Every structure is written in C-alpha cells, then in structure tokens.
Amino acid sequence: MAPFNSVSDRRAFLKFLAASPLLAAAGLTPRWFDQVLGAPVAAQAQDAYVIKSVREALNIFDFEAAAKAKLSVPHFIEFDLGVFNDETLRANRDAFTKYQIKMRRLLGITTVDQSVQIFGVKWDAPIFLCPVGRITALNPEGNLAVARAAKAKNTLEIMSGAQQLEQVNALRGEPVWIGVQGGAPAETLLKRLEAAGCPALVWAIDGVGGGNQIGARAVQRAGVANLERKDDPRCNACHQNEGRITLSDRMSDVIGALGSLKGEAANQVSWSDVKRVRGMTRMKLVLKGIVTREDAQIAVQNGVDAVIVSNHGGHEDAGGRGTLECLPEVVAGVAGRIPVLIDSGFRSGADVYKALALGAAAVGVGRAYAWGLASFGQDGVETVIELLRRELQVAMAQTGATSIAKITRATLIARN
Numbered sequence: 001m002a003p004f005n006s007v008s009d010r011r012a013f014l015k016f017l018a019a020s021p022l023l024a025a026a027g028l029t030p031r032w033f034d035q036v037l038g039a040p041v042a043a044q045a046q047d048a049y050v051i052k053s054v055r056e057a058l059n060i061f062d063f064e065a066a067a068k069a070k071l072s073v074p075h076f077i078e079f080d081l082g083v084f085n086d087e088t089l090r091a092n093r094d095a096f097t098k099y100q101i102k103m104r105r106l107l108g109i110t111t112v113d114q115s116v117q118i119f120g121v122k123w124d125a126p127i128f129l130c131p132v133g134r135i136t137a138l139n140p141e142g143n144l145a146v147a148r149a150a151k152a153k154n155t156l157e158i159m160s161g162a163q164q165l166e167q168v169n170a171l172r173g174e175p176v177w178i179g180v181q182g183g184a185p186a187e188t189l190l191k192r193l194e195a196a197g198c199p200a201l202v203w204a205i206d207g208v209g210g211g212n213q214i215g216a217r218a219v220q221r222a223g224v225a226n227l228e229r230k231d232d233p234r235c236n237a238c239h240q241n242e243g244r245i246t247l248s249d250r251m252s253d254v255i256g257a258l259g260s261l262k263g264e265a266a267n268q269v270s271w272s273d274v275k276r277v278r279g280m281t282r283m284k285l286v287l288k289g290i291v292t293r294e295d296a297q298i299a300v301q302n303g304v305d306a307v308i309v310s311n312h313g314g315h316e317d318a319g320g321r322g323t324l325e326c327l328p329e330v331v332a333g334v335a336g337r338i339p340v341l342i343d344s345g346f347r348s349g350a351d352v353y354k355a356l357a358l359g360a361a362a363v364g365v366g367r368a369y370a371w372g373l374a375s376f377g378q379d380g381v382e383t384v385i386e387l388l389r390r391e392l393q394v395a396m397a398q399t400g401a402t403s404i405a406k407i408t409r410a411t412l413i414a415r416n
C-alpha cells in the first residue's frame with residue numbers, strides 16, 4: 001500500500017467533498033477549497049516535494065514550488081498572482097487545453113533545429129525572456145543573473161527598464177531589447193537607449209487605462225495591515241529608504257491605478273502617441289499587449305515593427321481571454337507583414353509548440369524564468385530555458401517538424 005501522505009490525502013478528500021452538490025448548493029465551490037488550502041492559482045498541482053538543486057527539476061512547476069519555499073510571502077504573491085480575481089490568469093492556462101497536438105509515432109527524428117531569426121538576428125530557440133520589473137526582489141543579482149543565463153543560452157532577452165542597462169549590455173557583449181510600460185517614453189530616454197545600442201524598444205500598453213494592482217493583496221495576504229518594512233530585517237536590506245507601507249496606502253494605489261470614475265486615469269495614451277514615438281526613434285518598435293485583430297491592423301498602419309500578444313500574464317488585464325485564444329486573430333490582422341510574438345501562461349514546450357503552430361514567431365516566458373531565478377539564480381534560469389527547449393524538441397520530433405518553419409497548423413486539433 002502506498003505510504004499515507006496526510007497533506008495530499010486531506011487535499012484529495014476535500015476535493016472530493018468540493019464536488020458534492022450539497023456543498024455547491026451552500027456556495028462552497030472547488031475554487032473555494034483551493035483558496036482555503038492555499039493552492040497556488042497559477043500552478044497545475046504538483047506534489048509537495050521541493051527540489052534542492054536544478055538537477056532534480058522535472059518541469060517548470062518544480063521551480064514554482066522552489067521559489068515559493070524561498071521567497072517571502074509578499075514577494076511570492078506579487079510575482080505569482082493575477083489581477084481582477086485571477087480570471088485572465090486562469091484563462092491563459094485554460095487556453096492550452098483547447099488545442100491538442102497530433103503526435104505521430106516512429107518518425108525516426110533524433111535532432112531538430114529550433115533556431116529562429118528575428119529582425120535578422122539568429123537565436124537558438126523561439127523562446128525568449130519577457131521583461132519582469134522589480135526583479136531584485138527575486139534574486140539580489142536581478143537582471144545581471146538573467147543576462148548571464150540568456151547569453152549562455154543564446155536567448156533573446158527583453159529587460160524591464162533601463163536601470164542596469166549599461167551593466168547588462170557590457171556583460172552580454174551586445175545590447176538587449178528594452179522594455180518600457182505605461183505612458184509614452186520621453187525623447188531623452190529614447191536617445192539614451194539608442195546611444196546604448198538597444199535594437200528594439202518593447203512598449204507594454206496593456207496596463208494603460210488602469211490595472212487592478214496586486215501589491216495590496218501582497219500586503220494583505222502577508223497577514224499584516226501595517227508592514228513596517230524599515231524595522232523588519234527581511235525587508236530593510238532593500239526597502240530601508242521607503243519607510244512604512246500600509247495596507248491603506250496600497251489600497252490607494254489600487255484606486256489610483258484604476259483611475260477615477262470621471263475617467264481621469266493616469267497615463268492615458270493613444271495611437272497618436274505610438275505614431276509620435278515611431279517617428280522619434282530608429283529602434284525597432286514592438287508593441288506588447290495587442291490581443292485583437294483590429295489593434296493588430298492599426299499597429300501595422302502606424303509603422304510598428306512587431307507585436308507581442310500579451311495580457312501581462314494576467315497581471316494587468318481583466319479581459320478573461322487567454323492569449324493563445326487571441327493569437328489567431330492577431331496573426332490574421334497583421335497578415336504576415338510583421339512578426340507576431342506571444343507570452344502569458346507558457347509553462348511547457350508543448351505550450352510553446354501550440355503557439356508556433358498557430359503562427360507565433362516566438363514565445364515569451366515571464367514567471368517560468370522568474371521562478372528559476374528566485375530559486376537557483378542564473379542556474380535556475382538556464383535550466384528553465386533548457387527544460388522548455390527539450391520539451392519543445394519532443395513535440396517537434398513527434399510531429400515530424402525538423403525545424404521551426406516545419407511546424408504547421410495541421411498538427412493541432414481544436415477541442416470542441
């Protein structure tokens with residue numbers, strides 16, 4: 001008989017109870033049980049084992065568990081959860097179940113070429129690292145560790161913000177793509193980025209107009225209404241100049257981010273700003289956050305060089321649509337004129353395969369490498385990239401695609 005595991009057995013028992021129509025009538029849904037049990041919303045339940053080294057990692061979720069074990073509660077929550085009741089966060093994952101891969105057998109393929117070219121530069125695989133802000137909360141080396149890993153793996157990297165730009169570029173020996181978000185970047189910033197040699201400006205527009213920021217929940221769920229960071233040794237190494245943070249401060253942030261009911265949301269930006277920024281820089285302009293055919297068409301008309309289908313990993317967007325569901329219409333909207341990249345919810349090579357088969361030129365990961373960074377630094381990021389590539393290789397070998405260009409829509413079945 002299998003050894004008794006009190007936590008997982010109790011969880012199984014409660015899940016069984018959760019399915020009961022009697023409890024459903026009382027308003028106790030399976031999701032309520034998940035919340036009570038503290039199951040991470042983004043995860044697909046793995047067992048409770050926490051890996052001690054990257055060599056033990058079997059898949060990306062091993063890194064989520066390891067990051068959770070390592071990070072403080074507010075940091076983990078801020079990185080892991082979504083906004084607006086997590087609807088979009090869950091939709092990102094659910095979208096992958098709507099497509100299945102037709103796996104063929106005995107094709108005799110032992111090697112595949114995953115390399116892709118984007119803006120004339122060759123990368124070893126179609127998997128890139130998304131911009132993630134406040135990354136030193138995960139690892140003190142932050143972007144430097146990520147840059148070393150990306151360089152070691154010849155992986156496209158988009159860095160959030162320009163604070164460590166010159167250091168990162170020197171370390172890589174080549175400039176990174178740079179990510180900005182919110183309002184239109186100022187001309188002085190554009191000049192600095194150009195001077196640093198950045199080939200592409202990735203402008204995230206999905207938070208414009210107000211997102212339901214999750215910082216408040218991070219403080220709330222830490223079990224404190226009044227977090228005296230400067231007095232807490234776990235916080236003051238990084239936050240000593242930021243003083244006291246209270247839950248009510250964070251709630252004001254939320255209201256501020258949502259904008260007032262009179263429509264005075266901060267950072268209002270429109271397509272004329274995109275056109276203006278396009279005219280102000282020689283860098284390739286990539287819009288991150290496009291999820292509709294209409295906006296894809298307008299982006300092309302405004303001289304945008306590529307789009308990223310993204311909802312910030314469910315971190316900003318209340319739409320409730322997974323990006324994989326949005327991808328086909330964005331691909332149709334650009335009609336082959338510019339590359340379409342995608343991110344949000346990607347956790348395996350099979351996920352990556354599905355997006356490529358639907359027409360994406362490359363796939364970005366955010367949390368996956370953030371978990372790797374939080375748990376094992378540069379090694380963790382490299383292993384996350386390696387795992388995703390190996391899983392993609394399996395899917396390619398079993399569908400007969402010896403190169404990325406040979407991945408076709410015909411190898412996917414849409415679930416009815």
Ligand SMILES: Cc1cc2nc3c(=O)[nH]c(=O)nc-3n(C[C@H](O)[C@H](O)[C@H](O)COP(=O)(O)O)c2cc1C
Pocket residue numbers: 078079080130131132133134160161179180181204288310311312313314315343344345346364365366367368
């Ligand atoms: C904690 C966190 C911080 C983020 N910071 C930024 C950022 O500074 N700029 C940006 O464009 N996107 C940011 N994103 C969004 C990511 O670039 C990316 O779109 C998202 O993480 C992809 O979804 P995934 O985490 O499910 O892979 C952030 C996402 C998270 C979860």
